[in-house]
Amino acid sequence: MAQKILLINGPNLNLLGTREPQIYGSATLNDVVKQAKIQAAALSIQVEAFQSNHEGAIVDKIQAARGEVDAIIINPGAFTHTSVAIRDALLGVGIPFVEIHVSNVHAREQWRRHSYLSDKAQAVICGLGVFGYTAAIEFAAKHMKVNAGASKL
Ligand SMILES: O=C1C[C@@](O)(C(=O)O)C[C@@H](O)[C@@H]1O
Numbered sequence: 054m055a056q057k058i059l060l061i062n063g064p065n066l067n068l069l070g071t072r073e074p075q076i077y078g079s080a081t082l083n084d085v086v087k088q089a090k091i092q093a094a095a096l097s098i099q100v101e102a103f104q105s106n107h108e109g110a111i112v113d114k115i116q117a118a119r120g121e122v123d124a125i126i127i128n129p130g131a132f133t134h135t136s137v138a139i140r141d142a143l144l145g146v147g148i149p150f151v152e153i154h155v156s157n158v159h160a161r162e163q164w165r166r167h168s169y170l171s172d173k174a175q176a177v178i179c180g181l182g183v184f185g186y187t188a189a190i191e192f193a194a195k196h197m198k199v200n201a202g203a204s205k206l
Pocket of ligand 1: 064065066128129130131132133153154155156157158165
């Protein structure tokens with residue numbers, strides 16, 4: 054069975070490309086997803102992309118991923134800083150995940166420095182712009198291969 058990554062984007066990430074472009078750049082979410090699928094396909098990995106502005110919908114998606122995906126890449130948007138529910142869902146399904154932020158959350162408002170996910174993530178990427186998604190896919194691909202018994206990173 055093809056290995057599978059679930060790529061989750063949280064609230065307002067559907068506005069990528071038009072939202073505060075000085076912070077988030079000009080690439081759209083569609084660009085990001087298209088690029089992620091092309092990159093993953095070259096590695097024989099399937100990417101399922103999901104975006105929602107609703108916390109419960111993200112929790113439902115994570116729960117449904119149990120036993121279905123090998124890794125989750127998640128940009129939780131503002132829920133990063135507020136959501137115990139998303140943290141609990143990720144821990145509940147036990148799927149390894151990478152947390153990604155387009156912007157450098159440590160160079161912005163103080164409250165953006167706290168994440169409910171980072172201490173449980175396999176890796177945290179921030180400040181690389183949308184290239185962070187590319188880095189996350191490459192990392193997840195290698196990490197999944199490690200799980201499948203291939204050589205270490
Ligand atoms: O919506 C977002 C996007 C973000 O996750 C990022 O990708 O840089 C950073 C969050 O603080 C913010 O609420």
